[in-house]
Amino acid sequence: MPIVNANSRFFIPAPSVGSVLGDAELAVLSKLIRSGESLSQGRWRDKFEQAMREHIGSRYAMTVTSGTVAVMLAVHLLDLAPGDEVIVTPQTFKATADPLLAHDVTVRFCDVEPDTLNVDVASFESLITPRTRALILVHYGGRPARMDEIMRVARRHGIRVIEDCAHALGALYRGRRPGVLGDIGCFSFHSSKNITTLGEGGMVTFDDPEWAERVDRIRSNAADGVFVPSPLVAGPYKRSEPWMMWAGDSYEKLCLRVRHPGSNATLSEAGAAVGLTQLQRLKELAERRRWIAGRLTETLAEFPHVRVAEVPEDIYHPYHLFTFFIQQGQGTSRDELIRALEDAGVQVQLRYFPLHLRPEWRGRGHRLGECPVTERIWFHEQVNLPCYPSMTDTQVEHLVLALKSALTKRRGIGDGGASSYEEARA
Numbered sequence: 001m002p003i004v005n006a007n008s009r010f011f012i013p014a015p016s017v018g019s020v021l022g023d024a025e026l027a028v029l030s031k032l033i034r035s036g037e038s039l040s041q042g043r044w045r046d047k048f049e050q051a052m053r054e055h056i057g058s059r060y061a062m063t064v065t066s067g068t069v070a071v072m073l074a075v076h077l078l079d080l081a082p083g084d085e086v087i088v089t090p091q092t093f094k095a096t097a098d099p100l101l102a103h104d105v106t107v108r109f110c111d112v113e114p115d116t117l118n119v120d121v122a123s124f125e126s127l128i129t130p131r132t133r134a135l136i137l138v139h140y141g142g143r144p145a146r147m148d149e150i151m152r153v154a155r156r157h158g159i160r161v162i163e164d165c166a167h168a169l170g171a172l173y174r175g176r177r178p179g180v181l182g183d184i185g186c187f188s189f190h191s192s193k194n195i196t197t198l199g200e201g202g203m204v205t206f207d208d209p210e211w212a213e214r215v216d217r218i219r220s221n222a223a224d225g226v227f228v229p230s231p232l233v234a235g236p237y238k239r240s241e242p243w244m245m246w247a248g249d250s251y252e253k254l255c256l257r258v259r260h261p262g263s264n265a266t267l268s269e270a271g272a273a274v275g276l277t278q279l280q281r282l283k284e285l286a287e288r289r290r291w292i293a294g295r296l297t298e299t300l301a302e303f304p305h306v307r308v309a310e311v312p313e314d315i316y317h318p319y320h321l322f323t324f325f326i327q328q329g330q331g332t333s334r335d336e337l338i339r340a341l342e343d344a345g346v347q348v349q350l351r352y353f354p355l356h357l358r359p360e361w362r363g364r365g366h367r368l369g370e371c372p373v374t375e376r377i378w379f380h381e382q383v384n385l386p387c388y389p390s391m392t393d394t395q396v397e398h399l400v401l402a403l404k405s406a407l408t409k410r411r412g413i414g415d416g417g418a419s420s421y422e423e424a425r426a
């Protein structure tokens with residue numbers, strides 16, 4: 001039974017309510033509503049997309065309805081064929097890999113680095129075969145993956161790289177932004193993300209004009225396809241038939257072979273207007289996350305059985321997630337720590353259950369043991385703490401105290417993670 005109840009100012013909910021919205025967002029919404037302008041596909045979407053292009057440095061930045069749709073479209077643009085292979089990180093939200101379930105391709109899950117939970121370059125390289133077409137990675141928690149090394153390997157083998165940047169808006173990697181480091185960037189503006197477009201929203205970024213045309217068709221109810229000679233030309237119909245007269249040459253000679261049906265998947269004007277306002281506040285929001293992460297990092301530095309990944313100077317980490325690791329068999333175990341934090345009113349959401357062990361992927365032959373580092377870290381070591389800009393100073397200090405107290409306790413009942421590991425093996 002938690003000691004702090006949900007109405008207390010010390011209660012710290014998991015960050016699904018992380019967005020910070022205020023007068024600026026209200027003002028822009030009021031302006032939009034009073035303008036009487038269309039609420040769909042208008043100038044706010046154009047403005048937001050232009051601002052994102054400038055921020056990211058990509059030639060195209062196209063809004064869609066969610067990060068999930070962004071990854072689905074990115075995977076579609078790869079034109080995967082049966083028998084192709086795609087390498088994916090297993091340490092991410094399911095939307096990073098789920099679109100591949102709809103394709104007849106072989107998926108290989110690569111392991112991650114034990115401190116950053118980003119793609120391990122050696123593991124990625126070891127999985128490449130002549131059929132490998134793409135790598136889908138996430139910048140875990142907002143910290144950019146080792147993109148220079150990854151892209152060197154990918155280019156050498158002709159592999160496309162999709163960056164899932166759902167956590168990484170605001171990040172910098174050696175002076176460049178995630179979203180232009182690979183071939184396609186996918187962003188989410190869900191309310192828990194670094195900025196929000198009023199709860200839901202997403203974006204794809206890339207440089208290829210043909211991809212832009214394809215995405216634009218799909219998101220606005222026109223199918224993506226290729227025009228091919230019409231079967232009618234060779235068919236039983238003659239141009240002289242009356243119903244063909246008005247249809248013209250294009251109907252007679254060409255038809256569309258559809259690669260993806262059209263959908264309605266663009267952002268509303270209200271979402272885009274709020275997104276633009278939030279983008280202007282991105283630095284302030286990221287700095288608040290970074291300040292909280294700094295408090296947590298200095299607190300954890302006192303405990304030798306705990307490790308926090310160092311962040312090199314050429315990376316700006318926006319701390320969408322704050323993650324640290326507990327050494328097994330020394331002092332408080334990971335599971336004991338989480339129970340103690342929950343008792344103190346701190347909701348802990350572990351992100352993410354390894355994808356290859358989810359039922360949909362086990363159903364395609366994936367098994368425990370496939371990604372040993374990911375599994376060890378997830379079942380025994382990893383802790384994610386609340387770290388989002390709407391946390392009050394009181395909540396942050398409460399979290400610091402709760403953390404210190406939980407880590408100081410040495411209950412001596414060994415490693416509480418073992419049972420869940422065994423359960424997963426079943």
Ligand SMILES: Cc1ncc(COP(=O)(O)O)c(C=O)c1O
Pocket residue numbers: 065066067068069071092093095096138164166167187188189190200201202
């Ligand atoms: C890594 C990652 N990719 C994709 C998504 C999907 O984004 P959305 O919720 O906007 O569909 C999320 C959302 O949580 C995410 O964390």
